Amino acid sequence: MDFLPHPTSGVEPLDIPFVADTPYVFGSDFWDFPKLHGFGDQWASLPAPRLASLAQSWLYFGTISEFLGRPIDYREFQVSRSISGKPLLPLLNEWLAAHAITAHGSTPQDAARNEDQKQVLYEHARFLDAVIQLAEDFDKVSQSHVKPLPTIVLSVKVLCITLRTVLWDLARGDIEDALRPWPSPAIRMRREIVPAVDTVGKQTLSPSAQLMLDVLRLRGWCPFYARKVLTSYNYALAYYFTRLFRTYSPGLSHRSCSDDECVASNADIFSYVPKHARRGCLCQPKAAPMDQIRAIIEDGGVPLIRLRGSSKTGSVNCDAFTHT
Structure with a gap:
C-alpha cells in the first residue's frame, strides 16, 4: 500500500505478501473469476492460503485491471516476496488524464461528452462499492483470521x-449537491466505509480492522484513540494512521485506558498531591466560598473569585465579589 503518501517521520508501509498465483485476464467476466480459474462456487470454504491467493488475484489485481480498463502484468507489482503499489501510480495518472471532466462547452456534443464522462465515473464507483462488499464477505469466513488473509483483505479495502x-475528487468540481446520481458532500460523509462502528462496550472487529487496531496499539496509541481512528475514518485514512507513532508526555500511562475512555490524564482526587512552588511548603488547599458565589448568582450578578496573599504570613485568602 505504498501508493499512499508517506507520512513525515512515519514507519514503512505494512508488508503485503505476494500470494497471487492466477493472472487476471482483462476482458473476462470479473464476477465469474473463481469459477473460471478452478476455485469453484464454494470458495468460502477454501483453506486460508488458497483463499488469500484468490482474494489477491481477483479483488486486488483484478480490480486494478478493471478500473484502468486495460490488462496488467501482476508480476510488475512484485518486489521479492511482497507487493508494491508504486507501479499503479503512473497507470492511474494516465487514466486520470483520459477521464478528467472538462469544462462545459456550448455545443450539444460537449454536453453529451461530459455526461458520458460522468457516467463512466459513476459506474466505476458502483463497481468499487461491490468489490468492497466482496472483501467484507472474505472478512466473514471462518478462516478469515488466519494469516495472511487479514492483510490481503485490508489491502483490497484500502x-x-x-x-x-479519486473518483469523487475527479468529479467534485462538476457536481452540485442536488445532482444525481452523485450524492451531496454530507451524504458522501455518511457513506464513508469505516472499519468499526462507534458503539458503547466491547465490539467484535473484522480481522482486517483488528489488524489495524493491533498495529495502532503497537505504535503506542491509547486504546480509546485507536478505536476512535477506526470509527471516525475510512480504511485508507485509518491505515495512514497506523504508520504514525503516537507519543505522549512523560509520566502518562495508558494501561488503565479502555475502548470507551482515556484516563491517562485524569487525576485521582483521593490520592492527588499538588505540587508546590517551594520545597517543604505546608500550605493548605483553598476552596471557593460557595455561599458567597450562590448569593451573588441569586441576586442576578456574575461572581468573580479574588485571591489575596499576605507577604508577612504567606497565607492566601479567597473571597467572591460581584463583577461590575
Whole structure:
C-alpha cells in the first residue's frame, strides 16, 4: 500500500505478501473469476492460503485491471516476496488524464461528452462499492483470521477506498449537491466505509480492522484513540494512521485506558498531591466560598473569585465579589 503518501517521520508501509498465483485476464467476466480459474462456487470454504491467493488475484489485481480498463502484468507489482503499489501510480495518472471532466462547452456534443464522462465515473464507483462488499464477505469466513488473509483483505479495502476517493475528487468540481446520481458532500460523509462502528462496550472487529487496531496499539496509541481512528475514518485514512507513532508526555500511562475512555490524564482526587512552588511548603488547599458565589448568582450578578496573599504570613485568602 505504498501508493499512499508517506507520512513525515512515519514507519514503512505494512508488508503485503505476494500470494497471487492466477493472472487476471482483462476482458473476462470479473464476477465469474473463481469459477473460471478452478476455485469453484464454494470458495468460502477454501483453506486460508488458497483463499488469500484468490482474494489477491481477483479483488486486488483484478480490480486494478478493471478500473484502468486495460490488462496488467501482476508480476510488475512484485518486489521479492511482497507487493508494491508504486507501479499503479503512473497507470492511474494516465487514466486520470483520459477521464478528467472538462469544462462545459456550448455545443450539444460537449454536453453529451461530459455526461458520458460522468457516467463512466459513476459506474466505476458502483463497481468499487461491490468489490468492497466482496472483501467484507472474505472478512466473514471462518478462516478469515488466519494469516495472511487479514492483510490481503485490508489491502483490497484500502485500494478500493483510495480509488473511490479519486473518483469523487475527479468529479467534485462538476457536481452540485442536488445532482444525481452523485450524492451531496454530507451524504458522501455518511457513506464513508469505516472499519468499526462507534458503539458503547466491547465490539467484535473484522480481522482486517483488528489488524489495524493491533498495529495502532503497537505504535503506542491509547486504546480509546485507536478505536476512535477506526470509527471516525475510512480504511485508507485509518491505515495512514497506523504508520504514525503516537507519543505522549512523560509520566502518562495508558494501561488503565479502555475502548470507551482515556484516563491517562485524569487525576485521582483521593490520592492527588499538588505540587508546590517551594520545597517543604505546608500550605493548605483553598476552596471557593460557595455561599458567597450562590448569593451573588441569586441576586442576578456574575461572581468573580479574588485571591489575596499576605507577604508577612504567606497565607492566601479567597473571597467572591460581584463583577461590575
